[in-house]
Amino acid sequence: MNRSASERVTATVGRAPGTTPLGQAAKFTVLFVLAALFLLPMYVLLVTAFKPFDEATAARAWLLPQSWSLEGWAAAWDALAPGLWNSVQMVVPSAILSAVLGSMNGYVLARWRFPGADTVFTLFLFGMFIPYQAVMIPLQQTMVEAGLMGGLFPLILAHTVYGIPICTLIFRNYYATIPHTLIEAARVDGAGLLRTYRSVILPVSAPVFAVTLIWQFTSAWNDFLFAVFLTGPNTWPVTVQLNNVAGSMVVPYNQQMAAAVLASLPTLVIYLVLGRYFMRGLMAGALKG
Amino acid sequence: MSPHTAQAGAGTEVRPRTPGRLHRIRVRSRTWLPGLLMVTPSILLIGVFVYGMIGWNTSLALSDQHAPVQDGSFVGLTNFAELWQESRWPAAVGNAVVFTVVFVGGALVLGWFLGLMLDKGLRGEAAFRTLFLAPMAVSFIATGVVWRWLMNPAPAERATGLNALFVQFDLEFLVNDWWTAPNMGMAAMALPAIWQLSGYIMALFLAGFRGVSEELREAARVDGCSEWGVYRHVVMPQLRPVTLSAVIILGHMSLKVFDLIIAIAGQQIVADVPAVYMWTTVFEVRDPAKGATIASYLLIAVAVFVIPYLVWTIRKERSEGR
Numbered sequence: 001m002n003r004s005a006s007e008r009v010t011a012t013v014g015r016a017p018g019t020t021p022l023g024q025a026a027k028f029t030v031l032f033v034l035a036a037l038f039l040l041p042m043y044v045l046l047v048t049a050f051k052p053f054d055e056a057t058a059a060r061a062w063l064l065p066q067s068w069s070l071e072g073w074a075a076a077w078d079a080l081a082p083g084l085w086n087s088v089q090m091v092v093p094s095a096i097l098s099a100v101l102g103s104m105n106g107y108v109l110a111r112w113r114f115p116g117a118d119t120v121f122t123l124f125l126f127g128m129f130i131p132y133q134a135v136m137i138p139l140q141q142t143m144v145e146a147g148l149m150g151g152l153f154p155l156i157l158a159h160t161v162y163g164i165p166i167c168t169l170i171f172r173n174y175y176a177t178i179p180h181t182l183i184e185a186a187r188v189d190g191a192g193l194l195r196t197y198r199s200v201i202l203p204v205s206a207p208v209f210a211v212t213l214i215w216q217f218t219s220a221w222n223d224f225l226f227a228v229f230l231t232g233p234n235t236w237p238v239t240v241q242l243n244n245v246a247g248s249m250v251v252p253y254n255q256q257m258a259a260a261v262l263a264s265l266p267t268l269v270i271y272l273v274l275g276r277y278f279m280r281g282l283m284a285g286a287l288k289g
Numbered sequence: 290m291s292p293h294t295a296q297a298g299a300g301t302e303v304r305p306r307t308p309g310r311l312h313r314i315r316v317r318s319r320t321w322l323p324g325l326l327m328v329t330p331s332i333l334l335i336g337v338f339v340y341g342m343i344g345w346n347t348s349l350a351l352s353d354q355h356a357p358v359q360d361g362s363f364v365g366l367t368n369f370a371e372l373w374q375e376s377r378w379p380a381a382v383g384n385a386v387v388f389t390v391v392f393v394g395g396a397l398v399l400g401w402f403l404g405l406m407l408d409k410g411l412r413g414e415a416a417f418r419t420l421f422l423a424p425m426a427v428s429f430i431a432t433g434v435v436w437r438w439l440m441n442p443a444p445a446e447r448a449t450g451l452n453a454l455f456v457q458f459d460l461e462f463l464v465n466d467w468w469t470a471p472n473m474g475m476a477a478m479a480l481p482a483i484w485q486l487s488g489y490i491m492a493l494f495l496a497g498f499r500g501v502s503e504e505l506r507e508a509a510r511v512d513g514c515s516e517w518g519v520y521r522h523v524v525m526p527q528l529r530p531v532t533l534s535a536v537i538i539l540g541h542m543s544l545k546v547f548d549l550i551i552a553i554a555g556q557q558i559v560a561d562v563p564a565v566y567m568w569t570t571v572f573e574v575r576d577p578a579k580g581a582t583i584a585s586y587l588l589i590a591v592a593v594f595v596i597p598y599l600v601w602t603i604r605k606e607r608s609e610g611r
Contacts, residue, residue, distance in 0.1 A: 038424070042423075058453060101330065101331050104327050112327075126595065130343070133587050133588075134346055140571075141577075264428065271422075
């Protein structure tokens with residue numbers, strides 16, 4: 001640990017010629033102030049969530065709890081538990097499905113191209129940017145007419161389908177870095193599309209699956225728009241239930257804040273544990289491979 | 290698959306005895322057809338759920354189906370024109386514009402600044418980066434819950450949230466109505482969005498800064514450029530593509546902003562934006578044609594700058610030979 005720290009310092013010095021100690025100090029000061037501002041909402045969340053009901057008042061708003069309490073957490077858990085479970089049931093299948101489809105598309109669009117592949121890819125990409133409002137009324141109407149409303153299926157379908165473009169993009173950019181020779185070698189050996197996919201492409205796909213699964217998990221977990229249009233009281237995912245808890249004027253702040261933390265915990269934990277993959281998904285979202 | 294077909298697939302060694310055009314197509318299609326088949330499920334899904342439904346939505350917007358059960362007939366652009374005659378729609382558009390300008394500008398400047406601060410491989414860089422990017426992992430709804438508390442508009446005597454903090458530190462002049470202020474309230478509404486997205490923009494710029502080769506920077510230094518001059522004249526010009534991506538991402542999020550507004554303001558008219566108006570129209574007014582019209586406007590607003598961007602990106606990529 002000591003060694004790596006000293007290595008990092010050397011690297012720092014090596015990479016930054018011409019920066020004075022004073023400049024470094026100024027930089028740190030600015031960064032610490034900004035960090036404090038960024039932490040402010042997180043402080044409020046945690047401090048308020050741990051207050052007992054009678055302490056969650058305006059007068060003590062910014063102070064630490066006098067007595068730490070789990071009252072807010074318990075109430076928040078009761079209110080959110082069904083939503084959390086709905087979210088898990090909805091997010092897992094749709095993340096897996098769109099990642100699998102994205103992988104197949106990415107492979108073909110990068111390495112087994114057909115005439116018009118570029119056009120197809122562009123049309124897919126546009127699907128990434130559309131405001132989902134533009135499909136929402138027909139989508140909802142279709143689900144109603146098909147008698148599918150009331151279950152989680154419409155939401156799973158929506159997240160799968162509208163996740164295809166970004167997943168395709170991430171996989172395509174990744175597969176484009178696999179050397180042509182590797183695939184040509186497989187072809188010469190007589191391997192067709194599927195065998196090349198299985199024996200050459202899939203074995204190197206683990207990291208990019210991690211990236212897309214995390215990306216899809218996060219965006220479906222945090223979605224609110226599809227959820228309000230496509231689910232009802234029994235199938236509300238956690239974002240809708242959180243909004244209901246917070247939107248009602250009678251729910252005390254300690255419970256609201258605890259609910260916000262609970263609803264964010266899964267994605268935050270993933271971010272903290274698998275941050276590297278999360279970052280790569282974000283970068284791919286900017287069309288950069 | 291036999292070795293023979295594989296050779297035909299490679300398309301280099303097999304010379305067909307009768308080199309007819311049809312035959313050539315058949316041979317070549319043997320290589321690409323499986324690929325097309327593999328993408329077909331997605332093409333169908335995207336075709337139906339993106340393009341088909343956009344088409345359906347458009348035809349709904351061009352009809353007079355103003356109640357869910359009634360049949361509509363074609364009325365041209367009537368709905369599109371009528372929206373501008375009411376007072377709520379132009380106000381919602383105005384709000385979205387103010388929000389977009391403050392949010393895109395704010396997140397861009399702050400994100401760029403954070404990237405600049407962290408570029409030089411500072412001690413503890415990873416910790417700062419993790420912190421600044423963390424809000425990205427959280428939903429707009431959760432962000433809204435905290436920020437509604439922070440931006441509580443109660444006056445100084447009963448102040449909570451940031452206003453209470455200002456009072457405590459004798460900064461009463463900073464106490465304000467936040468998002469409930471008419472006209473410029475949407476600028477306050479942009480604060481949580483800036484908090485949430487500037488870490489992302491930081492990461493984009495950081496990648497951009499580091500994409501500029503050290504040799505190039507060194508060359509400028511040898512030519513007598515100051516450290517700031519290197520940024521100004523060498524690094525910044527190379528960041529144009531990153532900046533463009535950032536503007537597109539922020540801009541398209543901003544125009545359709547919905548969750549954040551609902552979480553902070555509910556459906557209060559002072560913070561109305563097109564996406565919220567559409568939701569009200571569909572769920573409360575129950576007017577499909579009008580809802581579809583608002584949705585069409587959102588689509589147009591996003592499409593006019595996303596389509597040129599996509600075309601530009603794909604072309605650039607192709608000219609770089611990827």
